Amino acid sequence: MSGSNVWSRSRERIRRFPELFAQCAGEAAAYGKCVSATTTSRQELRKDLCAKEFEALKTCFANAAKKGVK
Template structure:
């Protein structure tokens, strides 16, 4: 097997670096989970997405 990193491994490593953002997004969703709607936690999601993208670039 080559030294190439599988995409799922890269994803796992990147998301592991964003636990604070993931927790904030999860808390937002759980706060009113029975009436989740589009863009309900957009701000938290964008922070999580930005963290993941930044972490993925470093790998």
């Protein structure tokens, strides 16, 4: 496997991120609100507090990536 091929694939994924993010704006907003609500007063975010919202966002990204956003 050549190094340049790995970097080309990585760059392509990074370029697609804004398009994928736009397709998952609702899920991203819900996750962000959950994180914000659970970290008020400088509390640390604890594992699994926003697991449901994160799973929804992760699923949305995976589905958007499978669709082959152009």
